[in-house]
Each structure stands twice: as structure tokens, then as C-alpha cells.
Amino acid sequence: MSSKLIPLSVSAALMGGTALADAPSVAVDIAPVHSLVARVMQGVGTPNLIVQPGASPHEYSLRPSEAAALQDADLVFWMGDDLTPWMADAVETLASGAAVTSLLEADGTTLLDFRESALFEAHDHGAHDDDHDDHAEDEKHDDHDHAEADGHDDHEHEEHAEADGHDHDDHDDHDHEEHADHHGHDHGEHDPHAWLSLENAGTWMNVIAAQLSAADPDNAGAYYANATAAREEFAALAEEIKATLDPVRGGSFIVFHDAYQYFESNFDFPASGAISLSDASDPSPARIAEIQGRIxxxxxxxxxxxxxxxPGLIETVLEGTDASTGVIDPLGAELEVGPALYPQLLRNMAKTLADCL
Structure with missing residues (x-):
């Protein structure tokens, strides 16, 4: 196959013909990552999506067809169990013969710490890339601002612990026991929504191309050509998003759950707080009161x-305020699944922010 990027029209035709016959079987966890993999595979094959659009990846029950896609997979790409802890056992048992890539653990991935508090304050920070020190020295994210948690007293931490039901590394033993009893799992040290960084996405294109090429060397040229073209597209998209956000810089906003700090850091556009934690657990009354107070x-x-x-929580926090509201979507629930979903997702997020501010 030619190493040149194949246009969408030609790609679509090939997907209905013999090109798919030799492509590896690939399973991907969420729609944005599926879009990245589909972009690298464009003209060669189509990956299978596990978590369907519109569903939260934090909690999900596999359908038989999705379990079959994992069982048949030659390769699996997923964020990792920090985002979808329920999927770890399924990958291990159903996809035991597949080459599995956790993008949160991939070399070159920039990771940000899981934030605990409801309210954020901007501080200078470095990328928390504990497992990838060489990358951390090379990347230019290190001087970006991102929101860090305000300190809270012990009483507030206990209320958060009772509400969110997840282990936090800096809680005491009693908190850990409460969390373990409530949900039986914990969140990781890092925020798992790393796909909302265009720079991470660019890094992953080469990771995805390398894994696909190892499994399918005959199409390696196409995979790497697609990855290179996508990285160029991401560079142009970054400039487009900056232009969308520049007129409203300095505007203040609260998000539903703390999923956006990679986008905030990437575009130097910090949120003021989040109603729910990054794992989307239910907020405590104290946390909601903090958000209402800041608004x-x-x-x-x-x-x-x-x-x-x-949406009821949004109505609660908006009560008695003049704040505008909008709907932002980190997963692309309303978008067509495929190579175009990821760039449109980020474009839509930027437009939602600009329109709301």
C-alpha cells in the first residue's frame, strides 16, 4: 500500500473492500481515543469502539458485542484503569492474547495530578510526568499555568471522603477504609482525561502507529504517514482554538466535573472550579456550597x-446567580464516531467556552 495519506473518500471505499481483510483487529475504549486510532488506520482498517458515545467511561457495563470485540482484538488501545477501572479485568481476561497499550503509561505522555478541591487557583506548575522524566525535560508545557487545589481543613476533607467514595493518596487510614468499603476501588494519582491535551494526542499518534506497524508491517508506511499528517493537523487546530479563545481570555467558568485541566493547561485557560471530582463521583453538600459561594x-x-x-446540579448551583450556562462535552457524545471526531470535539469545546463567556 502507498505510504501517502489516503483521502477520506478513497478510505471509505477501501473500508468496504479488501483493505479490511488484512488489517489487524483493534479495540479502543472511548470515542476520542478511537478517533485517534481511526485516523492512524485511515485507509487500512477501522477499530472497534468499546464505550459507546453518550455513556460515562467512569462506570460502564460491557455489551456482548463489545466483549466480543475485546476477545477478537489483536491490539487494544485504552487510557488505562485510572479512567476505566472496570475495564482492567475485561482486558486481562478477554484480550489476553492482544498487545495492550495504556496511553496514560505511554512514553512522552504529560500527566497532571488528580485535583481534590472544588475551587482552583492558578499557579505556575510543571507537567507531572513521574514516569517520563526525559519527556518532562524536553516538553515546553512545564511553565504553563494550571489550577491547583486550595487547601481545606480536615472537616471538609472528611465530607469529601464521605461523598465521593474513592481513595485519595493524601487521606488518612480512616478515609481509606471508608472509601474501600463504599466502592471497592480508588482513583489513581493522575487525572486520566489526558486526551484533552493536543500535545498528548500528537505524541500518541506515533505510539499508535508504532504498535499498529509492529502487528501489521505491510501497512507501516500508511500508519506513519497518517500519524504525521494528523500531527500537522493538530498544530493548525491548536492555532484555531487559541484564536477562538483569545477574545474571552480572563472570563471565569465552573465545569461540571474536573475533566478539563489538560485543555486548561494546553491553552492557558484555567477553570475556577468543578462541581464534581475528576472521577465524576457525587459532590458533597459542602462542595456544592463552595461552588455556589464562588459564583x-x-x-x-x-x-x-x-x-x-x-443537569439538576447545574440548576442548583446557578440558583440566584447571573451566570450563563452551556453544555461542554469531553467525549463527543453527539459526534459521528471516526477520524474526524477528535478535532471536532476540541473545536466544539473551545466554541462552547467562547459562547458561554
């Missing part, structure tokens, strides 16, 4: 809902 006291411009979660 009223600081005149927050915008509170963003998400299609996957309860």
Missing part, C-alpha cells in the same frame, strides 16, 4: 453542564 462572590461568568450527567 456569587466572584461573579463567575459561566457554569458548564455535560450531556452524560445530571
Amino acid at each position: 456569587r462572590e466572584e461573579g463567575i461568568d459561566c457554569v458548564l453542564a455535560e450531556p452524560q450527567f445530571n
Whole structure:
């Protein structure tokens, strides 16, 4: 096969013909990552999506067809169990013969710490890339600002622990026991929503191309050509998003759950707080009160809902305020699954922010 990037029209025709016959069987966890893999495979084959659009990846029950896709997979690409802890056993048991790539563990991935508090303050920070020191020295993210948690007293931490039901590394033994009893699992040290960094996505294109090429060397040229073209497209998209956000820089916004700090860091556009933690666990009354207080006291411009979660909480925090609202979607629930989903997802996020502010 030619190493040149194949146009979408030609790619679609090939997907209905013999090109798919020799392609490896690939399973991917969420739609944005599926889009990245589909972009690298464009003109060669189509990956299978496990978590269907519109569903939260934090909790999900596999359908028989999705279990079969894992069982038949030659390769599996997923964020890792920090995002989808329920999927770890399925990957291990159903895809035991597949080459499995956790993108959160891939070399060159920039990782940010899981944030605990409801309210964020901007600070200078480095990329928390504990397992990838060489990358951390090379990447230019290190001087970006991102929101870090405000300190809270012990009483507030206990309330958070009771509400979110997940282990946090800096909690005491009693908190850990409460969390383990409640849900039987914990979140990881790092925020798993790393696909919302265009720079991470660019890094992963080569990781994906390398894994596909190892399994399918006959099409290695196509995989690497697609990855290179995608990285160029991402560079142009980054400039487009900056242009969308520049007119509203300085605007303040609250998000439904703390899923956006990679986007915030990538584009130097920090949120003021999050109603729910990064793992989307239910917020405590104390956390909601903190958010309401910030909206009223600081005149927050915008509170963003998400299609996957309860809109009633947004109505609660907006009560008695003049803040605008919008719906932001980190997963592309309403977008067509495929190579075009990922860039459109980020484009839509930027537009939602700009329109709300």
C-alpha cells in the first residue's frame, strides 16, 4: 500500500473492500481515543469502539458485542484503569492474547495530578510526568499555568471522603477504609482525561502507529504517514482554538466535573472550579456550597453542564446567580464516531467556552 495519506473518500471505499481483510483487529475504549486510532488506520482498517458515545467511561457495563470485540482484538488501545477501572479485568481476561497499550503509561505522555478541591487557583506548575522524566525535560508545557487545589481543613476533607467514595493518596487510614468499603476501588494519582491535551494526542499518534506497524508491517508506511499528517493537523487546530479563545481570555467558568485541566493547561485557560471530582463521583453538600459561594462572590461568568450527567446540579448551583450556562462535552457524545471526531470535539469545546463567556 502507498505510504501517502489516503483521502477520506478513497478510505471509505477501501473500508468496504479488501483493505479490511488484512488489517489487524483493534479495540479502543472511548470515542476520542478511537478517533485517534481511526485516523492512524485511515485507509487500512477501522477499530472497534468499546464505550459507546453518550455513556460515562467512569462506570460502564460491557455489551456482548463489545466483549466480543475485546476477545477478537489483536491490539487494544485504552487510557488505562485510572479512567476505566472496570475495564482492567475485561482486558486481562478477554484480550489476553492482544498487545495492550495504556496511553496514560505511554512514553512522552504529560500527566497532571488528580485535583481534590472544588475551587482552583492558578499557579505556575510543571507537567507531572513521574514516569517520563526525559519527556518532562524536553516538553515546553512545564511553565504553563494550571489550577491547583486550595487547601481545606480536615472537616471538609472528611465530607469529601464521605461523598465521593474513592481513595485519595493524601487521606488518612480512616478515609481509606471508608472509601474501600463504599466502592471497592480508588482513583489513581493522575487525572486520566489526558486526551484533552493536543500535545498528548500528537505524541500518541506515533505510539499508535508504532504498535499498529509492529502487528501489521505491510501497512507501516500508511500508519506513519497518517500519524504525521494528523500531527500537522493538530498544530493548525491548536492555532484555531487559541484564536477562538483569545477574545474571552480572563472570563471565569465552573465545569461540571474536573475533566478539563489538560485543555486548561494546553491553552492557558484555567477553570475556577468543578462541581464534581475528576472521577465524576457525587459532590458533597459542602462542595456544592463552595461552588455556589464562588459564583456569587466572584461573579463567575459561566457554569458548564455535560450531556452524560445530571443537569439538576447545574440548576442548583446557578440558583440566584447571573451566570450563563452551556453544555461542554469531553467525549463527543453527539459526534459521528471516526477520524474526524477528535478535532471536532476540541473545536466544539473551545466554541462552547467562547459562547458561554
